[in-house]
């Protein structure tokens with residue numbers, strides 16, 4: 408328990424108001440935060456002391472459409488000081504007014520759950536608090552300010568607790584309607600891109616800002632092409648490791664997309680593949696897919712890669728076919744991979760609706776993979792309405808004007824968010840030539856974490872998009 412003496416701000420009555428001034432620091436710039444990421448800076452050939460130069464360079468050169476919405480949580484908080492705070496009459500809430508006129512309310516029980524004292528929270532950020540010891544009927548008994556921290560005494564039927572909550576933590580975690588909306592808007596993906604962004608292998612491989620740029624391209628547009636990747640068999644893994652560890656799947660750690668005699672996946676033939684996501688039958692399908700083009704002879708006819716932002720499709724579908732959209736949210740499809748005649752026999756069946764909403768009714772996941780669907784297994788009255796909605800969604804996907812087409816060249820490596828971008832390819836004839844892509848996956852949370860870390864350390868601290876990790880933020 409911590410209860411240091413500093414500026415004494417004891418409340419003699421419920422309406423006590425205290426004026427004071429304190430600068431708010433960004434949590435991301437704290438020394439603790441930096442030290443916790445030092446290992447990553449070493450691993451990505453970045454010197455710690457380059458941070459400030461790179462940040463200012465990046466902010467000066469990268470302006471984004473949604474900058475306004477997240478600046479509310481960063482720059483304004485950085486500059487603002489606290490003007491006053493008011494404990495409610497019954498001690499159940501605390502209202503804090505900042506000098507920039509933003510005013511936020513916090514519940515006593517919320518503050519108690521977020522106590523930062525050493526008995527409630529480990530220095531590594533993990534909570535030590537026993538949640539069964541906190542009651543909703545916990546009251547603010549006393550408050551005083553010490554530096555950038557608010558010292559609080561709570562009372563409930565178990566007794567008193569002396570704790571502390573940093574002011575910058577409070578400002579970064581406000582939960583009034585406007586704050587929640589702004590945060591959700593900042594984390595929401597934008598419109599689909601009309602051209603696949605690209606970046607050179609040299610840039611990604613040799614600079615932190617290069618990797619930041621790649622992460623942001625994938626984060627904003629859903630995909631990117633890395634140009635000039637050396638034609639080495641496992642180069643794809645080396646590039647993946649810049650973002651995070653490779654996720655092994657039922658197809659192995661890496662996989663080769665090339666024509667084989669008895670393909671365990673249609674991808675390993677020359678057939679056309681309709682737009683789909685990979686491994687949707689997993690509880691959590693892989694996040695990023697990387698495909699490195701090692702061979703694509705000029706004699707090969709066809710074999711173009713195609714991509715489509717399925718979140719945008721679902722958003723549009725909701726507007727054009729609201730009733731059918733509802734069916735795709737309510738009735739579960741069957742996704743499956745049941746294949747015993749392979750080295751590693753597989754039997755996975757997973758039932759879930761094509762579209763998943765959060766408690767605000769916003770789309771947080773879309774699952775679309777016709778090649779990996781099993782028999783529908785739902786109530787009789789749902790069968791026809793499901794197939795009506797399903798067929799219309801399939802037509803909407805097929806007729807989309809936002810389709811991105813690209814014939815990969817040897818040395819190009821496409822990275823895309825498998826949970827956001829549908830992918831497929833046109834059929835092809837080899838005509839004696841070869842088409843060989845080497846692929847691997849990265850878990851969606853690893854990607855999102857890497858993006859947020861790089862945004863915070865080297866970029867403009869924008870929120871990573873929630874797209875594809877089913878986050879409700």
Ligand SMILES: [Fe+2]
Nearest residue numbers: 674684685830
């Ligand atoms: Fe695929």
Ligand SMILES: [Zn+2]
Nearest residue numbers: 522524527570
């Ligand atoms: Zn505590």
